[in-house]
Amino acid sequence: MLVGYARVSTQDQNPALQLDALTAAGCEKVFTEKASGAQRDRPELAAALSYMRSGDSLVVWKLDRLARSLPQLIETVAALEDQGIGFRSMTEAIDTTTAGGKLIFHIFGALAEFERSVIRERTRAGLKAARDRGRKGGRPPALSAADLAAAKALLRDPAITVDEVANRLKVSPATLYRHLPGGRGGIGAQGEANAQEDHFD
Incomplete structure (x- = not known):
């Protein structure tokens, strides 16, 4: 079963374009959310995930309708995969129920881990450089x-x-x-x- 998820950021925005696309894609049920993509608490997304069963697929119009960052996207899709639920994004033509779609998400995951490693490495290098110059990390004392x-x-x-x-x-x-x-x-x-x-x- 295909279950659609549509999201707009504000009450003023109209999800009609997404709803039409999801219906045309064959979604039998569509959950519509009005919330910022950065917002963790999204009741309609939670309802969609609760409604779905193993073998179903969650369909969105674009990747940014599901998540606003790569780590958030990977985390959400991984949670779906753990439940045996597939994921499809129509605009980017990604379908994790196919070998090609799974490969793309493995690449996404590798890129996210690479980004985290680079940030950690830069942080360590910055702290070491500060120590070499006689400075320590953290906030300076409030009183001299x-x-x-x-x-x-x-x-x-x-x-x-x-x-x-x-x-x-x-x-x-x-x-x-x-x-x-x-x-x-x-x-x-x-x-x-x-x-x-x-x-x-």
């Missing part, structure tokens, strides 16, 4: 050593609150507290008392 020293000096004054110091350094009180070894209590008894006044925990 000088900032932290100034914060400790200010917080030894019981009249100065944590919020005031954080405002001066343009960070949140939580960020300031994270940078204090042993918490505010680590800067002395007066700091501990002030921390309790500020309800800082």
Whole structure:
């Protein structure tokens, strides 16, 4: 059995062209979706997959009606294959129930894996280059050593609150507290008392 799936991105778009093409292709039932292709939660697609049985084929007018990226397309078609369901795209003339169609998707899968490998390799090379130049990956610390020293000096004054110091350094009180070894209590008894006044925990 051929089951059609039509999708338009917005409520204003008309799926008539897709519906006519799917009907002409022999689809006995067609599910119509109005949702972005990047949207993972597509109820009509889920309904189509639930409706189909092993030996059926899902038919779309174009590949981008089913997915908006190569990895998403491969993931969806692989899920269909696991259920014994074929896939056909009319515009690209792809049919995974044929040897030629299966070959195309194996090539697609190899290309997607190649792309992921290239991205991983570039990321590793970029991190290594940064390390060689004396830099480490990740976000820079919110407080420099000088900032932290100034914060400790200010917080030894019981009249100065944590919020005031954080405002001066343009960070949140939580960020300031994270940078204090042993918490505010680590800067002395007066700091501990002030921390309790500020309800800082």
